[in-house]
Amino acid sequence: MVFIGTMILFLGISLGTMVGVMAGAHPAVAFAQDTANLNDEFGDAAEFGEFEDEGEFEDESDVAADERPAKKVFDPLIGYNRLMFRFNDKVWFWVWQPMAKGYSKVVPEPARVALGRAFYNFYTPVRFGNSLLQLKFKRAGIELGRLLVNTTCGLAGLFDPADKWLGWKRPPGEDFGQTLGRYGVGEGFPLVLPLLGPSNLRDGLGWGPDILMSPIIYFVPAETSVGITSGKYFNRSSLHIGEYESFKKDALDPYTFFRNAYKQNRDKNIME
Numbered sequence: 001m002v003f004i005g006t007m008i009l010f011l012g013i014s015l016g017t018m019v020g021v022m023a024g025a026h027p028a029v030a031f032a033q034d035t036a037n038l039n040d041e042f043g044d045a046a047e048f049g050e051f052e053d054e055g056e057f058e059d060e061s062d063v064a065a066d067e068r069p070a071k072k073v074f075d076p077l078i079g080y081n082r083l084m085f086r087f088n089d090k091v092w093f094w095v096w097q098p099m100a101k102g103y104s105k106v107v108p109e110p111a112r113v114a115l116g117r118a119f120y121n122f123y124t125p126v127r128f129g130n131s132l133l134q135l136k137f138k139r140a141g142i143e144l145g146r147l148l149v150n151t152t153c154g155l156a157g158l159f160d161p162a163d164k165w166l167g168w169k170r171p172p173g174e175d176f177g178q179t180l181g182r183y184g185v186g187e188g189f190p191l192v193l194p195l196l197g198p199s200n201l202r203d204g205l206g207w208g209p210d211i212l213m214s215p216i217i218y219f220v221p222a223e224t225s226v227g228i229t230s231g232k233y234f235n236r237s238s239l240h241i242g243e244y245e246s247f248k249k250d251a252l253d254p255y256t257f258f259r260n261a262y263k264q265n266r267d268k269n270i271m272e
Contacts, residue, residue: 073260075190084192085255091195092244096237104238112235114158119232120170121150121157122216129213130174134182139171146170172272176213177206181270190259198262 075081104112124147131140149162162168180202181187188201211217216225251257 073190073263075259077189077191081190081192081259082255084194085198085258088192088195088197089248089254097241100234100238100241103234104241107238109239112239115231115235116239117150117154117160118157119228119235121147121154122228123214123232125215126210126213127171127174130176130179130210131171133176133179134174136174139174142168142171172269175203175206176209177203177266178270180206181266187263187266190263192255192259198258200263200266203266 124143128140128143128147131137131143145166146160146162146168149166149168150157150160153159153161153165163170185202187203191199191201191204193199193204216228220228247257247261248254
């Protein structure tokens with residue numbers, strides 16, 4: 001059962017990562033930002049797709065289009081990354097998308113939205129801890145206040161009275177990869193994880209501390225822990241069906257598009 005649950009978890013995170021990358025989310029935090037600002041944030045998809053492979057380096061911009069000096073992206077595992085990107089893509093279209101569509105037809109959208117709020121509330125300690133580590137005390141205070149209000153008055157986070165009654169809106173998400181970046185740790189190199197999607201060396205290593213900050217591992221058995229985390233990503237993906245396809249269809253080179261969008265989004269999150 002643990003093995004099966006773990007595989008479901010990985011499948012769920014794969015979509016969560018792909019869509020989250022484009023919408024301003026990291027796999028370790030809830031998906032809270034509006035994808036309507038995608039073009040303002042990243043520009044046209046074609047801008048991220050017009051690249052040529054150059055072994056360990058790739059151009060980051062189309063010089064012919066805007067005459068800026070070409071930047072290089074250090075991507076020593078580009079062959080592996082492209083292969084794993086295609087693998088994750090097939091998993092999404094062949095396995096996870098049909099499951100998410102079926103789930104969305106059975107569970108009404110308002111219930112799935114409320115469940116998403118509850119999952120977001122449950123993982124507050126991860127964001128709270130990383131806010132403290134980055135000395136963002138105001139943000140940490142809002143996270144703690146929202147946790148207390150929404151857990152008690154919002155039925156374990158199914159509702160968000162902290163926002164509606166008190167005006168305490170969700171702060172930008174924080175995770176340990178961002179914490180490392182905040183203190184000057186470089187991203188290393190791009191890394192597409194099997195079923196987990198786009199990442200880099202720094203953010204991949206950041207998963208460990210985030211897991212340790214999550215309350216889930218301390219209070220429930222391993223099977224339940226895997227189930228809760230799987231449910232989080234599965235529910236989230238059901239609310240964003242079609243977004244991954246929309247981002248992908250406009251990209252001349254989907255791998256470089258998602259890779260560079262991930263980098264820009266993470267850089268932005270670190271500076272917030």
